[in-house]
Amino acid sequence: MASSDLIYKILEPMVGKKFANEVWYHYLTGEWQTPFPEELRRPQNFANLQSNFYARLPSELHCYHCGIPMVGLWGSALRFMRSAPSSFSPKLCQGCEGMARY
Numbered sequence: 001m002a003s004s005d006l007i008y009k010i011l012e013p014m015v016g017k018k019f020a021n022e023v024w025y026h027y028l029t030g031e032w033q034t035p036f037p038e039e040l041r042r043p044q045n046f047a048n049l050q051s052n053f054y055a056r057l058p059s060e061l062h063c064y065h066c067g068i069p070m071v072g073l074w075g076s077a078l079r080f081m082r083s084a085p086s087s088f089s090p091k092l093c094q095g096c097e098g099m100a101r102y
Contacts, residue, residue, distance in 0.1 A: 019043045019044075020099045020100075022044075023047070023065070023099070024099075024100060027065060047066070050066065050067070051066055051067040052067075054066065054067035054068045054069060055067045057069045057074040058072070058073075058074065059071055059072045059073075059074050059075055060072060061075075061085070063083070063091070063092055063093035063095075063096055064089075064091040064092060065092060065093075065096045066093060066095065066096055068081065068083045068093050068095070069083060070083050070084060070085050070093055071085075081095060082094035082095035082098065083095070088100065088101075
């Protein structure tokens with residue numbers, strides 16, 4: 001088992017199917033479904049915190065969805081978190097592609 005698969009298995013309960021559907025609805029429409037499910041507030045807050053952190057790391061290319069650096073020093077350092085550009089879209093990282101295909 002690759003280390004990226006192990007990380008995904010560890011984070012999978014935190015980013016469940018319902019949260020993934022909500023995130024992709026927001027990604028495609030630009031708005032959250034109403035009313036926003038209360039049980040998703042904690043994962044949403046974590047995703048916002050994570051995105052703000054990644055945005056501060058210098059890189060030429062960040063994932064459009066989660067903000068993880070995909071190239072350069074930080075992209076290489078975070079490769080274990082599936083930060084390489086995806087085969088689905090060059091604007092997304094492999095982690096977000098995995099969530100989209102989930």
